[in-house]
Amino acid sequence: MSQPEGASRGRALAAAAPLGGWRAVFNRWLILPAAAIGALVIGAVIIAAMGANPLTGYHALISGAFGGSYQLASTAVKAVPLLLVGVGICISFRANVLNIGGEGQLVMGGLASAATALVLPNLPGFVLIPLVLLAGAAGGAIWGAIPGAFKAYRGVNEVLSTIMLNLVAVQLMNYLLAGPMIDRTESFAVVGRIPQTRLLSPNSWLPIIVPGTQLHLGVVIAVLVAVAAWVLLRQTGFGFRIRAVGLSTDAASYAGMAVKRTTMLALTLSGAMCGLAGTMLVFGSISHRMVTDGSLTGFTGSDGYYGIVVALFAGLSPLWTILSAFLFGGLLVGGVSMGIALNVPYSSDLVTTIVGLIVCFVVALDAVRRRSGLPAGAAGPASVRELLTRGWLRRDDARATAVAQAASGQGAAEQPVPGQASPEPAAAADQAGEAQP
């Protein structure tokens, strides 16, 4: 990303700030903290209504997440799958492919990697660990490639197929863990077998890098993957094609790009990231087994959904996803501590509610801030708001847009500007076309 762009944007901001000093300051700097505080205040009211002390709870939340090296390590470990899923979401959403299938891809990654470790337990760690990671990525990649191919070659909407494949994955997991992959080494004569693999070979465990904590090698791998994804999206032809396809499939295909293949590869790669995240859940866990309670969430902890939130908060930048995942991981890890400190029987619901409120408040007030800080039509910052739509524009995507525009010959009319809803000839044409589907 080039310096002049940043500078010009700064000028645009300054020129476009008709607001009074305090209001501008509030909008720029204080509205997001206000959002978080607003959510926490509502949460505090709920906690108080339930007869517990909100300050005790929040103190436990913060200290449980960031209060010491052990807590920081736990937060980092919780952030690993969030980060990997988030990076996968960055890739697919940039290609304008809505991957809601993170949950299923996590499970398939976990299954493929666990199966590998079960089959080849005696390989030395330096061979087995990379192999297990690759297998996990492959498992997730397959679960991404299927909806990817369906979308690219048969026009099946990926929102439908990824949600449905989640439902398939959970039952596959239940079948495999209660059947072919079940632990047959322990004798559970009286209680019956548990739907879990046996203790996986210690050679396959992700090594702990800070003794006395849970901080394992996966943290390093996840950060490296995030950096690699950033490079891929920013510096390579493939990344360029992903962004171009995400902006406009029509324009990209006029420009001679293999739109279908790019779409499919984006979802495959996204699935691979989620599969890697599933691998981390198995081999970076305290238990070093894969176990099911019959539900997706029981294995994933909803990371497949939380990862979407994490990536969108980071503006779909793999690098910012690192920080975003860490903060979100802290919220989840601290939430468990908060539940323990409050010692009320419904603490897990309380934590879930507060997490949801924080997401709602932050996303709503982020939109307010962005809108009041920038007049409509200004060359605004890339916004999460244009996501989930066909073609959101980011300033650093200018090159891709230029190519797309040049190729399509549609010029500025095709250019979706955040906050500006210009009459769109393309949409009108589509509208006409929809009359005879």
Added chain:
Amino acid sequence: MSHFFTAAVLSATIASGIALGAPLLLAALGETVGQRSGVLNLGVDGIMLLAAFGAYLVALRTGSIGWGVLVALAIGVVMGLITAFINVTIGAEQGISGIGIYIAALGLSGLLFERYVGTPTPITNSRGPFVAVHIPLLDRIPYLGTMLFKQNILVYAALLLVPALTYVLHHTTYGMNVHAAGENPAAADSLGVSVTRVRYTAVIFGSTMAGLAGASLLILDGIFQENLTQGAGFIAVALVYFGGWRPAGVALGALLYGLTGSVILTWKTLGIIPLSLSDLAATAPAVIVVLALLFLVGRYRQPAALGKPYRRQ
């Protein structure tokens, strides 16, 4: 297998498939209208959960399921207002706000359940329109009567909503306005259509239907538990894509999903599917819905402005 192909078992299976599909259909039809106006609501599952809990609490306390359904509708309206305020007025990112609403509602419904009910108790639903409404004469048709004409009133409501919505969306001014708001809000605005008002009504309608879907699920189960829906709201969202944003297509998807589920269940309970394959068989509804779309001919484009907040210049 022969046991399955007795007319009695078959018609009972189909009847139960329609009943299973009804909550999905209600929620998906509501989401269809919202999406056609350009608003993606991923919070359907959460709204269903809150509404189901509200209906449950009221039905438990008053003994009247009718009041429970009304409360579910009211919760749907309120959640619709909140959703529309966040997505339309504020213009928040709809993918995140929907997940936020889902997570908050998931937690809140569980929290309220633990706080105000605690011990699960089934609601009493032994007679009345929420058990079965027999359509005079038609219910006497052999087998078909059991399949179609002895359902509870919400199942009929869901089925009747399909032609009603088709008419409203395609043949009324309001339907045209919804379409315009979802395809080209700026153009709609320039023609004097209030995009905000259209989207508000569409989102509130969608959320109200999600509330009704929650009540319908509650009546089907007779009891509330945490995360009662088990992701049914997300399946409903997927079915909107399956149906190509048309009520008839959505209905086809919901019935296909419900029927497949009910056939698999019957096969499991009859022992036609061996226990060892029980989990694999449970994937059938999802697999069949994807395969159906894979080999269906017609393909539909999503509303052009779906997910895009609109702000007048």
Added chain:
Amino acid sequence: MNISFTRTRWLAAGAAVLILAAGCGSSSATPTAASSHAPPVLKVALITPSATNDLAFSQAMYAALQSLQAKDDLKISVQDNMFVVSDAANAMQEFASQGYNLIIANGSQYGSTVQQLAAKYPKVSFAWGTAGSTYGLKNVFAYQAAANEGGYVQGYMAGLLSKKKVIGVIGPINVGDAQLYTGGFKAGALAADQHATVHLSFTGSFSDVSLMASAAKSYVSEGADVLTGSSQSVVGAIGVAKSDNVAWFGTQWDQSSLAPADVVSSQAYNWVPVLSQIFTAIRAGKLGGATYTITLKNGGEKIEFNPGYQLPASVKAAGESVAGKIESGAITPPQ
């Protein structure tokens, strides 16, 4: 990095809020951690996958713990709905580091977490169930229920009770406690009447109430007049039994309150004797290494008859006779 303004700002702001909140919290919070060696008060943490009022597995353990609170001088901390295993692991870790004396991991899926944490915290006692293995660790107790025994007794009564000779059995996944109970029930029903049709199926989920209810409906439409099921999701099926007036046999907890006119009996778990033994052992300095099994014989499992159900005396007598034979070893229900 032009976009970074937006993101840095909110991320930084978020961090600032967290730090702020930490400051606020720390100024008012009172430290509660107290580590003592020979504890007059026993600090016990219960981690359980479903709600403590699930009328099933979790409630059985929670109620036992509650009933011993005063007598055994316990400080109880509960984390319920911990169905995400990694969250449960974090909670256990936290309890262990806070100096809790006993951590009850009330779910077989927590076993491997217990295995790893117990080795790391040798001074903390862990109790894990339902499970039959302590992994050879000196600070792990295991507890289990011979669910097949009560299942067999109730199945036997079901076989006698059913007029249509069609019986429906529903489980979550064919493993563990559910496998034992449903298997025992089926065997018992067939022992009572070898010509009865006993349908056995699994929904694939421990928590999906709708699936359980649908399966129950499916059984009823196939003519079943006696139903049973295992897991916390049975409440849906009991609702069906209630509305269709079909007999229901419960397990893990006395489920009569759910359908006072239709629940025949329930195999109720009573963990009080097991917990008492564990507390006594811990106070004596023994932190684990034993496995406890509740059975009909030792009173940990009890068939609770519902007084509201008009059970023919002959059926009840037959059930009690079978229970006696299991206690004496004359009948061994299949595992």
